[in-house]
Amino acid sequence: MVEIALYAVVVGLIVISLLSIARAFSGPTVLDRLVAMNMITTNVILTVLIFAYLDNSYFYIDVAFVFVLGTFIGTLCILKLLREGFIL
Amino acid sequence: MTIVQQAIPYIALFFIFGGFFFLLVGVVGLLRLPDVYTRMHAMGKCDTLGTGMMLIGLMLLFANITNITKLLLIAAMIATINPVITHLIAKTAYNRGTPMVEGSFLINDYVASRRHRRRQPLVTVREKGGDNG
Numbered sequence: 001m002v003e004i005a006l007y008a009v010v011v012g013l014i015v016i017s018l019l020s021i022a023r024a025f026s027g028p029t030v031l032d033r034l035v036a037m038n039m040i041t042t043n044v045i046l047t048v049l050i051f052a053y054l055d056n057s058y059f060y061i062d063v064a065f066v067f068v069l070g071t072f073i074g075t076l077c078i079l080k081l082l083r084e085g086f087i088l
Numbered sequence: 089m090t091i092v093q094q095a096i097p098y099i100a101l102f103f104i105f106g107g108f109f110f111l112l113v114g115v116v117g118l119l120r121l122p123d124v125y126t127r128m129h130a131m132g133k134c135d136t137l138g139t140g141m142m143l144i145g146l147m148l149l150f151a152n153i154t155n156i157t158k159l160l161l162i163a164a165m166i167a168t169i170n171p172v173i174t175h176l177i178a179k180t181a182y183n184r185g186t187p188m189v190e191g192s193f194l195i196n197d198y199v200a201s202r203r204h205r206r207r208q209p210l211v212t213v214r215e216k217g218g219d220n221g
Contacts, residue, residue, distance in 0.1 A: 001099045002149070016115045023127075031124050031181050035131050038173060039118060042135050042166075044110070046142050049159070053149055061158045063174055068162060072169045079111050079176050083183065 006050050013050075017043045032076060041071040096148055103145030123189040124181050132174035132189030149205050 017040050024036035045064045052060035081087050115131025143163040147156050185199035 001166060002101065005118060007103070009104055011110055012112070014210055016111055019115045019119060022213075029124060029181075029186055031177055031184075032127060035124070035128050036118060037137060038170075039115065039131055042139055042170075045162075045166075046107075046139065049143070049162075051125065053146060055191070058152075058155055061155060065162055065165070068165050068169065072173065075173050076176070079180050083180055086200050 003054060006054060009045055010050055011041045013047050014046075028087065030082065034075065041067070100145040103141050103148065106141030106150035107138040107145065110134045110141065114138065121205075124186050125178065125188065128174055128177055128181075132170060132184070136167060136170045139163070141158075 020039040020043070024033045024040070027033045027036060043078045045067055048060050048064045048067065052058055052064070077087050096193050096206050111134060114130055114134025117134065121127050121130055140163055143166075147159050148158065150156055182196065183198055185196055188194055188196070
């Protein structure tokens with residue numbers, strides 16, 4: 001019963017990601033796309049954690065943690081590029 | 089098996105579906121609100137709260153102290169990173185002069201003062217639609 005509910009939550013997270021992709025596709029400015037990509041990365045992290053529970057393979061938690069840090073640095077680099085025109 | 093152990097998966101599912109509800113509200117705000125700033129408002133709050141609730145539910149399901157510690161670490165990182173990123177996006181949008189919604193009573197003081205200092209004629213600040221923003 002718990003597993004069926006978790007699969008339903010995963011399907012819902014995929015639907016949320018597709019709606020965010022619609023905003024990222026039609027956003028008028030680049031910052032709208034950045035906000036939508038932030039939402040998508042959060043959904044990906046939660047999906048990875050739920051699959052870590054469903055498969056009983058707990059190494060995926062480390063994958064999710066690295067993904068959090070990587071998206072943070074990526075968003076920071078994009079914002080610095082938009083503000084100043086260069087990254088490094 | 090006591091009644092507490094039987095009740096734990098249901099409490100976990102309650103938290104997980106609560107987090108899913110908040111994420112859904114956030115994406116509805118992301119699709120329907122008219123402005124960069126309001127979309128960011130919807131995304132920042134609902135994303136942080138929904139992720140926190142879902143991680144609490146997963147902590148109840150993972151009955152292992154190592155995994156619970158890792159999930160606590162992920163929750164702490166997201167709870168600090170997401171407001172920081174939202175603040176930086178807001179500041180970047182404000183400094184670039186991203187247009188607010190029409191009929192808004194706020195004025196972008198930063199861009200207006202820069203134009204006044206350069207002695208340029210005050211035109212309507214609009215951002216070109218396109219990939220560069």
